Amino acid sequence: MTSGTEAPAIGLTHMGSEDTGLGNRGPQSKSIVVPYGFWLFVLSDMVLFSALFATYASLVHATDGGPVASQLFDRTTVAIETLALLVSSFICGIAVIAAKRRNMFWTQTALFLTGFFGFVFLVLELTEFGHMISIGAPPQRSAFLSSFFTLVGCHGAHVTCGLLWLGTMMAQIWAKGFQQHIMRRLLCFSIFWHALDIIWVAIFTIVYLIGTLP
């Protein structure tokens, strides 16, 4: 920034010790730019969820004489879902560590376990949805239930997409090895998966715990 002999920035390397990382030495490498761009997407996804949270908070008492939150939610199920997603997120981090060391066995094992616990979460959530619909609490029953299914269902849809992405990543790592562009995709996937767990923290707190307080 203070350098007086600023040559044309484009294409210059940016290895200097004075580099602040603020873009004064030309573009960063793809391994920085791509996950950063994905980070921006994840943050915008959180903005989307914030709108759904705001909707839910506005409509949580609009039950139209139908079932209310404390009658519908089972904290034990939610605790197991929370645990499954947290463990899944943790193992996803382990997978990235193994992938950086080019260890195919542990990468694939950790990714499989990531997907397994994600799948457990999804099955529990869909079972809960099915149970709610069967006891007369479908989305069309009240504004509260519409906003509930939109918020939690949107998170579940993200997890479903994440599982499809995860399967694709396992196949790509298996077929193409630990190439740079594959590693970039894996890192983006891990950012996505960790972010979903962060959103779930907000969901289990606001919807399931605060919603069922006596």
Next chain:
Amino acid sequence: MTELEAPEHGNVPPGAPHDSMLSETVSYVVGLGLALLLTGVSFWVASTSSLWGPGVATGLVVLAIAQMGVHLVFFLHITSGPDNTNNVLALAFGVLIVFLVMIGTIWIMGHMNANMGVNPQMMNLQTQRG
């Protein structure tokens, strides 16, 4: 130099692995431990009757924000270091928008619901169908 060895560029993306396998594994294990602890405390706080009732919801929100911080630091490796400036600035902007949307909506909708009840039968949100 492989592309993933990011720190030499003076910038790292979120979630990028550390250089040392031990330190990054420890980071995830510590993060998992703290997250489990905070989750456990959240469920305990919500279930116990030994705490002051009106404060429980606020306490749960604080615990949730703490746990999100744990996830950001230990799983996504968002730090205060100079190589993380861009990540932190983007996060700060995201958090600003999230809080504006949520608090603004809850504030405005709460007041509208309270102040516009001319005819409770017509205006009360309770009577609206989804």
